[in-house]
Amino acid sequence: MADLRINLAGIQSPNPFWLASAPPTNSGYQVQRAFEAGWGGAVWKTLGDPILNVSSRFAAVSFNGQKVAGFNNIELITDRPLEINLKEIYETKKRFPNHAIIASLMVEPKQEKWHEIVKRVEDVGVDGLELNFGCPHGMAERGMGAASGQVPELVEKQTYWAKEMAKTPVIVKLTPNITDITVTAEAAVRGGADAISMINTINSLAGVDLNTWNTIPHVGGKGAHGGYCGPAVKPIALNMVGECARSPHINLPISGIGGISNWQDAAEFLLMGATGVQVCTAAMHHGFRIVEDMIDGLNNYLDEKGITSVMDIVGQSVPKYSDWGNLDLNYKVVAEINNDKCIHCNKCYIACEDTSHQAIDLYHDASGLSQLKIREEDCVGCNLCSIVCPEEGAITMKEVKNTLPSMTWNERQEMLKVLNTTAEPIGK
Amino acid sequence: MINSLLDKNFEEVTLGFSKASAMEEANRCLYCYDAPCMRACPTSINVPSFIKKIASGNLKGSAKVILEANPMGASCARVCPTEELCEGACVMQKDDKPIKIGALQRYATDWVKNQDIPLFNAGVPNGKRIAIIGSGPAGLSAARELCRMGYEVTIFEAEKKAGGLNQHGIVSFRLPQEVVDWEVEQVRRLGATILTGKRVGKDVTCDELLENFDRIIVAVGMSKVPNLNIEGEMLEGVLDAIEFVKTTKQETVPQNMIGKKVVVIGAGNTAIDAATCAIRLGAASVKILYRRTANEMTAYPFEYEFAKQEGVEFQWLTSPKKVVGNEDGQVMALECVQMKLVDCYDRKDALLEVENSNFTIATDFVIRAIGQKRQVDLIQEFNIQQSNGIPSVDPVTLQTSNSKVYACGDVIYGNGYGDATVVSAVQQGKDCAYAIHHSLKQSSEIA
Numbered sequence: 080m081a082d083l084r085i086n087l088a089g090i091q092s093p094n095p096f097w098l099a100s101a102p103p104t105n106s107g108y109q110v111q112r113a114f115e116a117g118w119g120g121a122v123w124k125t126l127g128d129p130i131l132n133v134s135s136r137f138a139a140v141s142f143n144g145q146k147v148a149g150f151n152n153i154e155l156i157t158d159r160p161l162e163i164n165l166k167e168i169y170e171t172k173k174r175f176p177n178h179a180i181i182a183s184l185m186v187e188p189k190q191e192k193w194h195e196i197v198k199r200v201e202d203v204g205v206d207g208l209e210l211n212f213g214c215p216h217g218m219a220e221r222g223m224g225a226a227s228g229q230v231p232e233l234v235e236k237q238t239y240w241a242k243e244m245a246k247t248p249v250i251v252k253l254t255p256n257i258t259d260i261t262v263t264a265e266a267a268v269r270g271g272a273d274a275i276s277m278i279n280t281i282n283s284l285a286g287v288d289l290n291t292w293n294t295i296p297h298v299g300g301k302g303a304h305g306g307y308c309g310p311a312v313k314p315i316a317l318n319m320v321g322e323c324a325r326s327p328h329i330n331l332p333i334s335g336i337g338g339i340s341n342w343q344d345a346a347e348f349l350l351m352g353a354t355g356v357q358v359c360t361a362a363m364h365h366g367f368r369i370v371e372d373m374i375d376g377l378n379n380y381l382d383e384k385g386i387t388s389v390m391d392i393v394g395q396s397v398p399k400y401s402d403w404g405n406l407d408l409n410y411k412v413v414a415e416i417n418n419d420k421c422i423h424c425n426k427c428y429i430a431c432e433d434t435s436h437q438a439i440d441l442y443h444d445a446s447g448l449s450q451l452k453i454r455e456e457d458c459v460g461c462n463l464c465s466i467v468c469p470e471e472g473a474i475t476m477k478e479v480k481n482t483l484p485s486m487t488w489n490e491r492q493e494m495l496k497v498l499n500t501t502a503e504p505i506g507k
Numbered sequence: 508m509i510n511s512l513l514d515k516n517f518e519e520v521t522l523g524f525s526k527a528s529a530m531e532e533a534n535r536c537l538y539c540y541d542a543p544c545m546r547a548c549p550t551s552i553n554v555p556s557f558i559k560k561i562a563s564g565n566l567k568g569s570a571k572v573i574l575e576a577n578p579m580g581a582s583c584a585r586v587c588p589t590e591e592l593c594e595g596a597c598v599m600q601k602d603d604k605p606i607k608i609g610a611l612q613r614y615a616t617d618w619v620k621n622q623d624i625p626l627f628n629a630g631v632p633n634g635k636r637i638a639i640i641g642s643g644p645a646g647l648s649a650a651r652e653l654c655r656m657g658y659e660v661t662i663f664e665a666e667k668k669a670g671g672l673n674q675h676g677i678v679s680f681r682l683p684q685e686v687v688d689w690e691v692e693q694v695r696r697l698g699a700t701i702l703t704g705k706r707v708g709k710d711v712t713c714d715e716l717l718e719n720f721d722r723i724i725v726a727v728g729m730s731k732v733p734n735l736n737i738e739g740e741m742l743e744g745v746l747d748a749i750e751f752v753k754t755t756k757q758e759t760v761p762q763n764m765i766g767k768k769v770v771v772i773g774a775g776n777t778a779i780d781a782a783t784c785a786i787r788l789g790a791a792s793v794k795i796l797y798r799r800t801a802n803e804m805t806a807y808p809f810e811y812e813f814a815k816q817e818g819v820e821f822q823w824l825t826s827p828k829k830v831v832g833n834e835d836g837q838v839m840a841l842e843c844v845q846m847k848l849v850d851c852y853d854r855k856d857a858l859l860e861v862e863n864s865n866f867t868i869a870t871d872f873v874i875r876a877i878g879q880k881r882q883v884d885l886i887q888e889f890n891i892q893q894s895n896g897i898p899s900v901d902p903v904t905l906q907t908s909n910s911k912v913y914a915c916g917d918v919i920y921g922n923g924y925g926d927a928t929v930v931s932a933v934q935q936g937k938d939c940a941y942a943i944h945h946s947l948k949q950s951s952e953i954a
């Protein structure tokens with residue numbers, strides 16, 4: 080039994096699984112049910128000045144019959160009065176003193192507003208604060224959420240104001256609706272943040288109804304862009320976490336969010352530098368009970384690897400994540416087809432022939448069955464054939480032993496520079 | 508040569524899921540809340556949970572969920588009548604495509620069996636000794652739970668190998684011995700002593716057990732197939748179906764049915780198992796005779812389908828009258844009579860012989876598969892209350908009229924408890940274990 084406890088910027092939690100600030104954490108009833116189910120922490124549905132919501136609010140994208148590959152919402156922050164939320168936070172914390180309760184906050188970009196709300200939530204005993212600079216719709220039109228999260232100066236200033244008053248750790252939740260997330264992450268660092276969390280939702284429109292021509296979702300025939308989350312956004316979130324984790328200018332603990340549905344997703348975020356993870360869509364799809372397998376699966380994984388504490392895997396993959404310019408140009412893999420396992424769908428052939436490097440020969444044996452053969456000299460090792468292949472083990476990408484030493488693009492450019500400068504005098 | 512060919516016929520028919528198929532199937536499961544499949548499983552396995560764990564790649568966790576609820580989860584994955592139980596209750600009945608729960612259960616338990624990872628630990632010894640008579644699924648399941656609660660468990664098993672009908676009765680092409688051996692080994696690993704070749708009533712007396720143990724669990728199953736009570740029954744070639752199936756579970760299978768004609772009498776699952784065994788032993792023709800019709804037979808639909816596919820013929824409304832032998836005392840033929848179902852005597856399906864309809868079927872073997880007798884002698888020796896050889900038990904605790912003696916599994920089948928199935932025996936074994944624990948705790952004999 081591995082030790083699953085985490086310490087994220089001083090916030091302790093019995094395991095790395097938190098519910099993200101969203102409908103699942105809307106009330107004390109829900110958060111207490113979640114803790115009973117095993118969640119280690121919860122970021123309360125964002126608190127701020129009361130808002131009005133619309134109906135309907137959610138839409139999901141199915142992919143080839145799988146429901147909720149992606150999820151889209153136009154919901155705003157909490158629609159319940161602050162006093163009630165504070166009372167329920169207090170009660171919940173009392174019942175679950177060892178679980179992490181984080182208050183998510185969003186107010187107008189004014190110093191006194193931040194001071195006031197920070198004080199009020201800390202008075203009821205939260206373990207930390209999360210500043211919501213990410214909500215991409217509605218609140219942004221009022222200058223809050225993503226609108227302030229996209230402006231580094233505003234991120235820095237508001238973080239600073241929150242920190243002026245805060246006694247508990249401050250996590251800044253970043254919006255992915257920006258070109259380079261490390262820019263706003265660095266702004267959070269300058270503002271004095273204790274940790275960062277990412278990602279909030281990505282601007283999206285789930286679809287258009289082909290019969291009514293309405294947007295999906297729509298509110299009485301009109302739609303507005305929403306925020307995208309769920310399994311589909313995981314690669315985007317994982318990259319953003321990785322970019323922040325490997326930046327020498329950030330050095331803050333990270334709470335990873337975005338498309339995490341099971342323990343494997345969570346472990347990937349941890350390896351890529353997150354100290355803990357937050358989940359919204361998967362819980363909305365299946366209920367709080369999913370955390371049971373998240374805990375059990377992660378625990379079994381750590382046991383199997385002989386790792387005693389989950390904190391020991393945090394960031395282990397970060398040194399392996401770099402810039403393209405640092406990749407070895409002389410490393411080479413080629414595809415290898417195992418015709419014994421092949422089920423002869425010929426998908427690899429047509430993928431390579433039409434859209435990659437025409438490196439697969441297709442011929443038919445005496446019985447008319449297709450046989451496939453890679454021409455290694457033409458194979459660029461792109462992985463495409465193995466990606467489209469439906470049969471496990473039919474295509475493997477194998478490393479080709481190379482006689483050339485490792486050489487990255489950056490090293491190559493360096494070398495060319497040196498060559499050019501040493502060549503110069505002769506040229507002159 | 509023939510020898511190894513026949514042996515091959517007794518290898519497991521159904522191949523397990525490949526990884527890709529298991530993932531596909533696991534991801535098809537909706538992960539229902541308050542899932543009907545779970546409620547339909549007699550051992551209440553948390554089906555959505557174990558399937559979700561297959562999908563997430565947590566196979567150890569998946570197997571643990573299964574085996575926690577059902578110590579014989581690997582056997583059950585193969586022999587449970589799933590269409591009557593979990594799969595029959597699955598919400599995905601549209602287009603007849605319920606989740607293949609049994610096959611997924613097999614995938615997870617096979618994984619843990621192949622890895623040989625121990626999943627459970629013995630409890631802290633509490634000093635109490637329990638004797639279990641019979642190492643079938645009921646006895647083993649009780650033993651597993653008792654060991655986990657710290658009891659010193661001794662199982663007495665009359666046969667040379669432990670496992671009960673899972674070991675000797677259910678045909679190996681549906682349930683390989685290797686699976687049963689593994690399950691027995693899991694119980695042994697938790698500290699249970701399994702004494703094979705020890706028949707209670709012969710090698711040990713009931714009184715000895717009553718003296719030396721704090722509680723006794725009678726999990727002896729049922730007994731031999733009863734006689735047909737017709738002329739010629741003692742001829743060479745008249746077999747007891749269960750004894751017959753048992754011979755196919757030896758190192759090498761018998762050779763004496765190759766090219767022979769076989770008639771099986773009865774239409775329950777045992778009849779089907781005997782008939783399909785005969786086919787796989789190389790019999791030239793195998794017929795099942797049943798007094799009634801397909802509608803009344805007790806074999807599961809999937810078993811019936813399987814038998815037909817294997818080439819078993821069914822002859823309905825036929826009852827045996829006399830086994831005819833040759834000078835050497837071997838079976839030559841079976842004389843039968845035609846039956847009819849009539850609407851009379853207050854019943855819709857009273858069974859009557861059709862007058863002058865006798866006919867003979869040439870055959871070399873007649874296999875009786877008309878139910879099982881009861882373990883009357885042992886029940887009498889314990890001097891516990893019974894009716895028709897079935898011990899009377901408390902419906903909740905499964906305690907007999909002797910407060911130290913409990914009974915579970917097939918031995919109590921017939922008085923309204925469960926079905927004569929492996930999964931039901933397993934659940935009763937668990938129930939017995941908890942009831943014993945509860946009673947010893949109540950009487951403060953253990954902390």
Ligand SMILES: Cc1cc2nc3c(=O)[nH]c(=O)nc-3n(C[C@H](O)[C@H](O)[C@H](O)COP(=O)(O)OP(=O)(O)OC[C@H]3O[C@@H](n4cnc5c(N)ncnc54)[C@H](O)[C@@H]3O)c2cc1C
Nearest residue numbers: 641643644645665671672706707727728916917927928929
């Ligand atoms: C041919 C056949 C096919 C079957 N197919 C299926 C199937 O597909 N699915 C399904 O769910 N069920 C099936 N069953 C039923 C299933 O096998 C039984 O319901 C189940 O095994 C009952 O378990 P048990 O532990 O109560 O008894 P058993 O499995 O009968 O075990 C009883 C054990 O007690 C031992 N014993 C008996 N007397 C004594 C004594 N005096 N001292 C010591 N030991 C003793 C016996 O040797 C035996 O090992 C089948 C049964 C048969 C016969």
Ligand SMILES: Cc1cc2nc3c(=O)[nH]c(=O)nc-3n(C[C@H](O)[C@H](O)[C@H](O)COP(=O)(O)O)c2cc1C
Nearest residue numbers: 099100101125152278279308309337338358359360
């Ligand atoms: C319906 C809905 C409402 C949300 N509301 C909030 C919110 O109030 N505050 C916030 O910080 N994030 C909010 N989020 C974003 C989530 O906290 C989370 O960052 C995002 O959903 C990505 O995680 P996921 O892929 O696990 O869903 C909301 C998401 C959804 C789906």
Ligand code: SF4
Nearest residue numbers: 102134135136137363
């Ligand atoms: S999930 Fe509940 S709140 Fe949402 S639409 Fe359905 S019934 Fe209404």
Ligand code: SF4
Nearest residue numbers: 421422424425427468
């Ligand atoms: S894609 Fe895979 S299975 Fe299909 S032909 Fe190619 S190697 Fe064979």
Ligand code: SF4
Nearest residue numbers: 536537539544597598
């Ligand atoms: S009822 Fe069917 S779909 Fe629902 S959880 Fe059970 S197996 Fe899965």
